[in-house]
Amino acid sequence: MIMKNDIREMFGIEYPILQGGMAWVAEANLAAAVSNGGGLGLIAAGNADADYVREQIRKARELTDRPFGVNVMLMNPAAESIIRVLCEEQVAVATTGAGNPSKYVTDLKAAGVKVIPVVASVALAIRLERSGVDALVAEGTESGGHIGELTTMALVPQVADAVDVPVIAAGGIADGRGVAAAFMLGASGVQVGTRFLAATECRVAQPYKDRLLKAKDSDTVVTGRPTGHPVRVLKNKFAKEALALERQESLSLEDYENFLSGTLRAAVVDGDVEHGSLMAGQIAGLVQREQPAAEIIREMFTGAGSVYRERALEW
Secondary structure, three states: OOOOOHHHHHHOOOOOEEEOOOOOOOOHHHHHHHHHOOOEEEEEOOOOOHHHHHHHHHHHHHHOOOOEEEEEEOOOOOHHHHHHHHHHHOOOEEEEEOOOOHHHHHHHHHOOOEEEEEEOOHHHHHHHHHOOOOOEEEEOOOOOEEOOOOOHHHHHHHHHHHOOOOEEEEOOOOOHHHHHHHHHOOOOEEEEOHHHHOEOOOOOOHHHHHHHHHOOOOOEEEEOHHHOOOEEEEOOHHHHHHHHHHOOOOOOHHHHHHHHOOHHHHHHOOOOOOOOOOEOOHHHHHOOOOEOHHHHHHHHHHHHHHHHHHHHHHO
16 A cells, blocks of 8 residues: 555556656657556657647547656757647646756646656756746666766755655666665655666567666666766667767767767667667666566555565564
């Protein structure tokens, strides 16, 4: 039995877990599966346009009658029009990254959309709380995809101490032990990305999934630092070449960004596991089999309950 919880009550969901807004990965099918499994699924807008987002929202509504949301990358040139779509469609929540959503908060909340930005620092968390957001995702550097510098263990308790809104922990969470740890750090919920890459309903190319399932603890590296938006990925030829380019003193940022362009799509859609950007977190080694999203969620929270009971007996 799950106890009273801010995130569960905010959305009327069974488990306080959000599925990460993974660009090119988190679409209607995965979002609906997570929501049907008792969590809160997210559609990733990524660099898509507003029409795509509206289409995905309506598709998700055909697959679930439960709450779900959309993750908006604010550096997307179409961000403002996407926000308008979220207001018109009245999704449950907008999570945001790569920017400050403050100017959109009033309109979103007026439309009944909860606003939950992803933060990588206490300073940003405090500033966004003042803008009226409903909760915050404190995401540690262990995450896959775009990352900050602080670890989850260090970031979450400091954010939780600094703000009054609920905090959702993200980064390095893949099983019940991670969920239990997040709550002990002061979080009211968790956001999980990498584990859901191996969900049966996740439509990434099978070679991407297979590479993830073979990953070990030391199989991720951080690329893209020269752009100001570092990204954690699985090691492959692409990652090796990206890091080699970063070491060149004469590196042109334009050339480097051209090299990176299209590599995530190559991984997710085309299944190019050598030249594609295989975004994944440091807990990739804990992801060992494909499972339905609902099973993943139940397993994580059953595991968390077991951890609590076992440790309570020891104490």
